[in-house]
Amino acid sequence: xxxxxxxxxxxxxxxxxxxxxxxxxxxxxxxxxxxxxxxxxxxxxxxxxxxxxxxxxxxxxxxxxxxxxxxxxxxxxxxxxxxxxxxxxxxxxxxxxxxxxxxxxxxxxxxxxxxxxxxxxxxxxxxxxxxxxxxxxxxxxxxxxxxxxxxxxxxxxxxxxxxxxxxxxxxxxxxxxxxxxxxxxxxxxxxxxxxxxxxxxxxxxxxxxxxxxxxxxxxxxxxxxxxxxxxxxxxxxxxxxxxxxxxxxxxxxxxxxxxxxxxxxxxxxxxxxxxxxxxxxxxxxxxxxxxxxxxxxxxxxxxxxxxxxxxxxxxxxxxxxxxxxxxxxxxxxxxxxxxxxxxxxxxxxxxxxxxxxxxxxxxxxxxxxxxxxxxxxxxxxxxxxxxxxxxxxxxxxxxxxxxxxxxxxxxxxxxxxxxxxxxxxxxxxxxxxx
Amino acid sequence: xxxxxxxxxxxxxxxxxxxxxxxxxxxxxxxxxxxxxxxxxxxxxxxxxxxxxxxxxxxxxxxxxxxxxxxxxxxxxxxxxxxxxxxxxxxxxxxxxxxxxxxxxxxxxxxxxxxxxxxxxxxxxxxxxxxxxxxxxxxxxxxxxxxxxxxxxxxxxxxxxxxxxxxxxxx
Numbered sequence: 001x002x003x004x005x006x007x008x009x010x011x012x013x014x015x016x017x018x019x020x021x022x023x024x025x026x027x028x029x030x031x032x033x034x035x036x037x038x039x040x041x042x043x044x045x046x047x048x049x050x051x052x053x054x055x056x057x058x059x060x061x062x063x064x065x066x067x068x069x070x071x072x073x074x075x076x077x078x079x080x081x082x083x084x085x086x087x088x089x090x091x092x093x094x095x096x097x098x099x100x101x102x103x104x105x106x107x108x109x110x111x112x113x114x115x116x117x118x119x120x121x122x123x124x125x126x127x128x129x130x131x132x133x134x135x136x137x138x139x140x141x142x143x144x145x146x147x148x149x150x151x152x153x154x155x156x157x158x159x160x161x162x163x164x165x166x167x168x169x170x171x172x173x174x175x176x177x178x179x180x181x182x183x184x185x186x187x188x189x190x191x192x193x194x195x196x197x198x199x200x201x202x203x204x205x206x207x208x209x210x211x212x213x214x215x216x217x218x219x220x221x222x223x224x225x226x227x228x229x230x231x232x233x234x235x236x237x238x239x240x241x242x243x244x245x246x247x248x249x250x251x252x253x254x255x256x257x258x259x260x261x262x263x264x265x266x267x268x269x270x271x272x273x274x275x276x277x278x279x280x281x282x283x284x285x286x287x288x289x290x291x292x293x294x295x296x297x298x299x300x301x302x303x304x305x306x307x308x309x310x311x312x313x314x315x316x317x318x319x320x321x322x323x324x325x326x327x328x329x330x331x332x333x334x335x336x337x338x339x340x341x342x343x344x345x346x347x348x349x350x351x352x353x354x355x356x357x358x359x360x361x362x363x364x365x366x367x368x369x370x371x372x373x374x375x376x377x378x379x380x381x382x383x384x385x386x387x388x389x390x391x392x393x394x395x396x397x398x399x400x401x402x403x404x405x406x407x408x409x410x411x412x413x414x415x416x417x418x419x420x421x422x423x424x425x426x427x428x429x430x431x432x433x434x
Numbered sequence: 435x436x437x438x439x440x441x442x443x444x445x446x447x448x449x450x451x452x453x454x455x456x457x458x459x460x461x462x463x464x465x466x467x468x469x470x471x472x473x474x475x476x477x478x479x480x481x482x483x484x485x486x487x488x489x490x491x492x493x494x495x496x497x498x499x500x501x502x503x504x505x506x507x508x509x510x511x512x513x514x515x516x517x518x519x520x521x522x523x524x525x526x527x528x529x530x531x532x533x534x535x536x537x538x539x540x541x542x543x544x545x546x547x548x549x550x551x552x553x554x555x556x557x558x559x560x561x562x563x564x565x566x567x568x569x570x571x572x573x574x575x576x577x578x579x580x581x582x583x584x585x586x587x588x589x590x591x592x593x594x595x596x597x598x599x600x601x602x603x604x605x
Contacts, residue, residue: 204579204582204583206546206547206550206582207546207547220547220550222579222582225577226577226578227550227578246554247550247551247554247578249547249550249551250547263547263551265551265554270551270554270555291548291551291552291555293547293548294545294547294548307548313507314507314544314548335507335544337544337545337547337548338545338547351545353543353544359543359545380543382545382546383545426546427546
């Protein structure tokens with residue numbers, strides 16, 4: 001089922017072999033090797049999360065809230081194996097760390113901290129130790145009021161991931177915009193928390209797309225009785241409707257511009273156009289008989305991948321917007337749609353309706369090589385969208401019955417449902433932080 | 435083709451069971467029969483409330499323009515679809531109805547956004563056929579709901595065959 005380049009596997013095995021020979025000391029600069037191993041699914045960083053110490057009713061509540069945030073945040077990354085902290089982790093209650101006990105449960109990293117109340121605010125002091133050498137790797141303080149407990153916990157998560165991987169994660173302030181069948185266009189934090197509804201859900205609304213600068217939201221809306229493109233200025237809360245006859249489908253903002261590409265049919269055929277935030281048409285991008293739909297752009301906005309019927313059943317094509325024709329990208333499968341260009345620019349994720357009745361998500365290099373099937377044996381899997389750092393993909397799956405949002409690593413491992421409320425959800429788009 | 439069988443089965447079911455839904459699959463459509471089918475559809479819609487989520491909901495009194503059905507990922511008109519459109523044109527020619535909105539629909543397979551385009555091509559193919567038969571295009575409007583308003587919420591070929599349709603809402 002899966003195709004994978006052998007070189008990656010060989011390289012990762014070589015790294016693993018070298019690591020086995022090396023003395024087990026973990027330094028921040030050495031942590032990238034842990035990432036390479038994790039991608040092969042064979043080694044997460046074993047971390048012991050200590051309960052945050054606190055005295056006083058409110059402080060204990062705050063500490064427990066922060067602990068839950070940190071646990072959830074670190075677990076979400078897929079980088080860690082969260083260990084049950086051993087009972088004899090401390091020599092005495094609140095006493096010195098017992099690294100022998102930590103080593104005995106396989107902990108590589110220890111984190112713990114204290115929560116105090118200072119001038120009415122929550123003050124969190126966190127420490128990180130290399131459990132194998134007993135050396136302190138990080139000591140950092142966070143403070144804020146009660147409403148900021150979650151962001152304090154997530155900031156610690158980001159600092160810890162940056163320490164261990166050398167890269168500042170873009171995950172913890174990213175958001176997902178999606179369609180809730182019950183509540184309409186909605187935006188949640190990366191982990192399904194803090195859901196905000198943009199539309200009412202009384203009319204059909206589809207394919208929400210946030211502009212790269214975060215200022216505009218575009219989507220297809222049926223409030224007028226038929227599909228129309230709506231563009232909302234999120235700051236002023238004003239909305240314009242493009243109002244062209246025919247259909248308006250699948251908006252996607254062009255990177256590096258303030259224009260949104262969308263399929264319109266007012267000229268008779270389904271073609272992709274660029275539209276300005278004020279709702280006026282900037283220019284037409286495609287010109288071929290049949291459906292052209294679902295644009296997605298390279299990180300620099302110079303190229304567009306899209307779905308076209310120009311060769312028969314729907315396939316994905318790439319077009320250079322500076323001029324030149326479109327070249328066909330996908331040749332495997334007879335119904336390939338919903339391309340999503342990776343943030344690094346090297347891959348395109350898409351969904352493919354297969355002969356066995358399943359719809360599955362694949363990734364392919366933009367030169368057509370490296371086809372990789374990410375889902376299988378789980379009914380319909382659609383609408384892939386990359387996380388801002390390219391490490392994960394959010395998508396819709398019907399594997400548990402109704403349409404729900406799921407996430408997976410970019411190589412298809414660690415597929416799990418998003419923790420969103422009841423009701424069906426679809427058409428997710430992963431967007432950068434505020 | 436399995437879809438043709440399903441479409442025929444669906445039509446037969448409508449005749450035998452008195453139309454279990456709000457959509458009208460017109461039987462061998464003379465004007466009189468059309469009126470009969472219309473009232474039948476009306477009473478069945480009341481009895482079978484909640485069975486489907488067809489757009490243009492509500493019982494239709496009087497002549498009914500029959501739905502037409504399509505193959506997967508196609509807006510081509512089959513022989514059966516053309517026959518049904520001829521019957522619909524006959525009713526429109528008699529001015530039994532003022533006009534119609536033609537709704538293009540798709541089954542749940544494939545992707546939502548592509549299906550909005552496909553649904554419009556289906557509605558347009560039906561409209562073009564009717565205008566070629568002399569019906570004024572001003573009497574016909576089109577709208578695509580893609581896969582968003584399935585007639586049958588099932589997840590099998592029988593349901594999909596019913597959902598790949600152009601549905602006529604008379605004015």
